[in-house]
Amino acid sequence: xxxxxxxxxxxxxxxxxxxxxxxxxxxxxxxxxxxxxxxxxxxxxxxxxxxxxxxxxxxxxxxxxxxxxxxxxxxxxxxxxxxxxxxxxxxxxxxxxxxxxxxxxxxxxxxxxxxxxxxxxxxxxxxxxxxxxxxxxxxxxxxxxxxxxxxxxxxxxxxxxxxxxxxxxxxxxxxxxxxxxxxxxxxxxxxxxxxxxxxxxxxxxxxxxxxxxxxxxxxxxxxxxxxxxxxxxxxxxxxxxxxxxxxxxxxxxxxxxxxxxxxxxxxxxxxxxxxxxxxxxxxxxxxxxxxxxxxxxxxxxxxxxxxxxxxxxxxxxxxxxxxxxxxxxxxxxxxxxxxxxxxxxxxxxxxxxxxxxxxxxxxxxxxxxxxxxxxxxxxxxxxxxxxxxxxxxxxxxxxx
Numbered sequence: 001x002x003x004x005x006x007x008x009x010x011x012x013x014x015x016x017x018x019x020x021x022x023x024x025x026x027x028x029x030x031x032x033x034x035x036x037x038x039x040x041x042x043x044x045x046x047x048x049x050x051x052x053x054x055x056x057x058x059x060x061x062x063x064x065x066x067x068x069x070x071x072x073x074x075x076x077x078x079x080x081x082x083x084x085x086x087x088x089x090x091x092x093x094x095x096x097x098x099x100x101x102x103x104x105x106x107x108x109x110x111x112x113x114x115x116x117x118x119x120x121x122x123x124x125x126x127x128x129x130x131x132x133x134x135x136x137x138x139x140x141x142x143x144x145x146x147x148x149x150x151x152x153x154x155x156x157x158x159x160x161x162x163x164x165x166x167x168x169x170x171x172x173x174x175x176x177x178x179x180x181x182x183x184x185x186x187x188x189x190x191x192x193x194x195x196x197x198x199x200x201x202x203x204x205x206x207x208x209x210x211x212x213x214x215x216x217x218x219x220x221x222x223x224x225x226x227x228x229x230x231x232x233x234x235x236x237x238x239x240x241x242x243x244x245x246x247x248x249x250x251x252x253x254x255x256x257x258x259x260x261x262x263x264x265x266x267x268x269x270x271x272x273x274x275x276x277x278x279x280x281x282x283x284x285x286x287x288x289x290x291x292x293x294x295x296x297x298x299x300x301x302x303x304x305x306x307x308x309x310x311x312x313x314x315x316x317x318x319x320x321x322x323x324x325x326x327x328x329x330x331x332x333x334x335x336x337x338x339x340x341x342x343x344x345x346x347x348x349x350x351x352x353x354x355x356x357x358x359x360x361x362x363x364x365x366x367x368x369x370x371x372x373x374x375x376x377x378x379x380x381x382x383x384x385x386x387x388x389x390x391x392x393x394x395x396x397x398x399x400x
Contacts (some may be wrong), residue, residue, distance in 0.1 A: 002061070002071045002086060005283070006100035009176035009196060010211040019098045023072075025346065028064045031072030058089060075102035078191055080122045080144060104142050106174040110181060118142055126297075128153055133294025135163055135203050137211055137322040143199040148192070155189035162209030168224045169200035186338035187306040213292065216240065216263045223289050228256035228282060231322050233372045234346065234390050236242045238319065239263055241344045241366075241394040246270045248316035253305050253333060254278075254323045258286030261319075265295035268371050272297070274312055304333035325379055330359060339395045347391045356393040365395030 003022045008014045015023070023029065026044045029036060036046050047064070048234065050056045061069075076099040077083025083097050108115045121134050122144040132143055143154055151170040158166050164187030172180045173195040182191045184210050186201075205211060212218060217236030223229060238260060240252065244267040255275035265271045273299060277283040277292075283302040290298035300307055304388035306328045318333040333343060343365075345351040360367045360376060369391050376385040 001094060001096055001151070002090065003069055003098065003300050004073055004083045004086060005098045006073050006075050006081070006083075006102075007035055007038060007076050007261075008075055008100050008106075008177070009386075011176075012040060013050045014100065014175060016098070016100075019100070022098055025068060026070030028066040028069050029072060030060065030064070030069065035072040035074070035312045035349065044070070044337040045292070048346075054085070056084065061086075061090065075100050076105070079104065080120070080124070096186075101175070102172075103174045103196070103198050103343065104144070105143055106168075107171045107200055108254045110171060110174070111169065112201055113140055113200070121368055123150065123154075127291070128157055129291040129296040131294065132156055132161060132292070133269070135161055135166075135201075135294075136213075137203055139203045141201040141203065143201060145193075145197050148195050148197065150197055151191065151193050151199050153188040153191060154201065158186035158201070158203075162204055162206050163357050165204040165206050167204065170197050171200060172197045174198065185377075208312070214266050216267070218259075218263060218293070222293065223259050223262075224285050224292075225257035225289075226282065226285075227257075230256065230259050230346070231372070231387065234370055234392075235259055235263065237370055238268075238321075238344055238346060238392060242317045242319055242342060244268065244271050245316070247272075249273065249313060250314040251276065251309070251312065251318045251333070251336070253309070253318060253320045255286055256282060256321060258289050258300070260321060261286070261292055261298055262293050262295055264317075264383060265290075265298055266293065266337055274297075274301055274303050274315075276301045276303065278302070278308070305329055309333070309336060312336075315341065317342040317344070322352070324355045325349075330355065331389075334363075334397065339399055341399055343393075343395050343397070343399045345393045347393075348388050350355045352378065353391045356391055359395070360393055363395045365393060367393050 005019045006020055024042050028042045029046050033048050036219040073081045073216045077097050079102045118140045119134050120142045121131050124144055126147045166186045169183045173196050184378055216239035217232050220232050244264045246268045247270045250264045250273040252275045255277045258275045261273035261275040264273050275286050283300050286300050309332050347356050369389050371389040373384040375382050
């Protein structure tokens with residue numbers, strides 16, 4: 001059994017009696033240098049976390065697994081903490097977790113913000129661009145900063161993103177005698193802070209800023225593209241049929257600008273996607289689009305399907321925006337899906353439509369044709385300009 005003790009900036013004095021006893025009973029204490037320095041001597045062996053931590057963690061647990069082991073964590077170990085990592089490695093049944101109020105809970109308490117109505121974004125070990133998805137008018141955010149530069153970096157991104165009027169609070173060393181709280185706007189931010197800082201944001205859009213909603217169907221000009229883009233209306237319908245769910249993985253095969261994969265990931269913070277694109281320039285463009293729209297964790301695979309699909313993690317859903325006539329492509333996608341997995345394939349040519357019709361006859365599902373017309377100038381008047389119709393086949397795999 002591994003005991004995980006949450007500790008705050010108030011150190012030993014802030015620990016509950018049960019947590020103190022767990023620390024005193026330990027034969028080995030694992031933690032950061034800062035956390036270990038907060039604990040009085042008890043005779044236990046003290047082991048500082050190495051850097052990088054994650055690759056070394058299994059070896060540390062194996063080395064000290066036979067001892068009475070206590071792991072020190074910041075605040076609540078199961079809230080963006082080491083406790084979640086340990087649960088994945090050894091199993092929750094082998095953990096005893098003794099939490100302390102997290103810095104996020106303390107920040108909400110200081111500001112009077114309801115915790116359940118406040119979004120949280122961690123930038124510890126994550127790209128700053130991950131914040132973009134969460135920034136929406138009127139939203140309250142708590143941002144976990146990696147170091148003292150966090151508030152300034154958040155302010156810079158908000159200003160560049162069109163939210164310079166947002167109010168920022170830098171809450172540092174929460175719970176300690178050195179606790180501070182300073183505030184200002186993103187556009188004028190010039191405050192210093194400590195390494196232990198939570199950035200609270202009251203999002204305010206600048207005049208003229210158009211919010212990017214999280215529902216599918218972003219405007220086409222939200223994406224950098226060379227024409228290889230699933231257009232807005234077709235994209236919204238295709239994503240509705242792909243039905244993104246929290247924690248699910250999508251393959252976007254022949255991704256073009258990556259719009260389907262990006263909007264899939266924007267649907268929920270735990271949605272993941274792999275964009276497969278054979279053209280290197282387009283693959284690079286997908287990465288830029290993903291960063292600009294707040295999902296920098298999108299994985300881009302440069303290669304030609306179906307060969308590029310070999311070895312990829314099992315998907316929950318697959319989207320084929322083009323290339324249905326490529327030999328073996330649909331077969332590889334269908335074979336990769338587990339029972340219950342969803343395949344959505346689009347076609348604009350008669351040849352690819354014929355392929356989808358054949359697969360519809362073989363596996364059932366749903367086959368629709370979508371036609372979109374947009375109002376456009378016709379001389380001095382306005383008329384309808386019809387885009388090429390798109391055939392969409394949707395199927396759920398019933399068996400392996």
